Amino acid sequence: MSDPLNETPAPADPGLAARVRIILVGTQHPGNIGAAARALKTMGLSQLVLVAPEKPLDDDAYRRSAGAEDVLDAAPIHATLAEAVADCRLVLGCTARSRRVQLEQLEPDQAAQRLLAAAPEGPVALVFGRERTGLTNEELQLCHASVHIPSDPAFSSLNLAAAVQVLAYEVRLAMLAAAPAAPAAPRPDELPATHEQVEGFFAQLAETLEEIDFHKGRAPDSAMRKLRRLFLRSELTVNEVRLLRGILADAQRMARIATGRLSP
């Protein structure tokens, strides 16, 4: 997925991104912590927080972070979730849909919008529980609301880092939507052709069909109507009209030679 020619819109407000904390509670596999670090960093986030991980970070964690070592190295470790969210303005807990705790349930996109709306006022957190058992009731009670990724009920268990990826992706979409993006101007040859240019092409196309004897006595209207519909649908650029007319010109030249109206 990497590309040296990468070119994307201006980064979203880095100040806002620094307010969004991704908290992993009681993670069992250090490799998942590494993969989560990579996931959040690809989405422009950097604040990873660990609560009582089962094992210390190891080679697997660093390997799966794939370049997000800085995120792993900067991640504070707390003994309890209460400690990790003490200064937070808004705390959302990721859960399977459940009635265990009567919390408001948000869709991922709603959650991202709530987090960004609250972030100017202080740190905000997205909390992810243990691989097998999720968050405890006590931990969920520290959350203002829960977030549920709408997985297939028949096979609902996302990998921890995959869940972080989906939520971080929604946070990034919300950040990009909030940022005052300046759309890039299209290159001149990618400008849409004017009505006149497209009609000029259609006129030459109709001429060419006559010259190559495409109609063979049939009424020409039906074919041209279908061709107009096809090319109008594709919204030709200036450059494409030029290319198509070049091809027609060569087909016409050949037809004129073939019919003796032009010498080879």
Place this chain on the structure above:
Amino acid sequence: MSDPLNETPAPADPGLAARVRIILVGTQHPGNIGAAARALKTMGLSQLVLVAPEKPLDDDAYRRSAGAEDVLDAAPIHATLAEAVADCRLVLGCTARSRRVQLEQLEPDQAAQRLLAAAPEGPVALVFGRERTGLTNEELQLCHASVHIPSDPAFSSLNLAAAVQVLAYEVRLAMLAAAPAAPAAPRPDELPATHEQVEGFFAQLAETLEEIDFHKGRAPDSAMRKLRRLFLRSELTVNEVRLLRGILADAQRMARIATGRLSP
């Protein structure tokens, strides 16, 4: 993320989900194939297709599939992407944002909507390239459009399975949002052309450009790349392919007469 008290809305149309193919091309690590299988299954999808994976599925693949062994076991393996998409109605390639190939670029949510809109007419595909190098230009040219996950340009490389997770998530959102409306059956001559029919047209177009001497010594690739982009964008019908090939045949006939290879 699993929960015994899980309760989610009714599953989306399983018929539609079975039309969405997730194709992994030249994957280097079998573990990523397993993680991708899990990712797509959590989102209610089941059609995994492999193209020339570097190594056979191994223990790591099955371990990381975490219960999606059925998806791995059912995944066909093809030698080339062209073979894997031969019967597809719409093919979208996942890329970093790039100008290497001039394809229409879709956001993940737009891509999901396009796939679901086309799925009633035939199989549709989301194509993911190699971990380090993505899809080749030749492979991208088999795609109707590209999809870009709007990652941070400063750290843009998502794990392969994480990218599959994000796109499969968007497909699931689109499936859940889709009303169970039965689309009107298109008229037979308005059926979308298959991949194979469109490639047959491109092959004849390339031949015709040679025969009318369009290139005049220039490399033919650039023109064909632009023409592919134009015609893939317009999603040709069976009838339109027939019409265009009829026009090409007459242009070829004239060119053969003009150059003395055929008598008038």
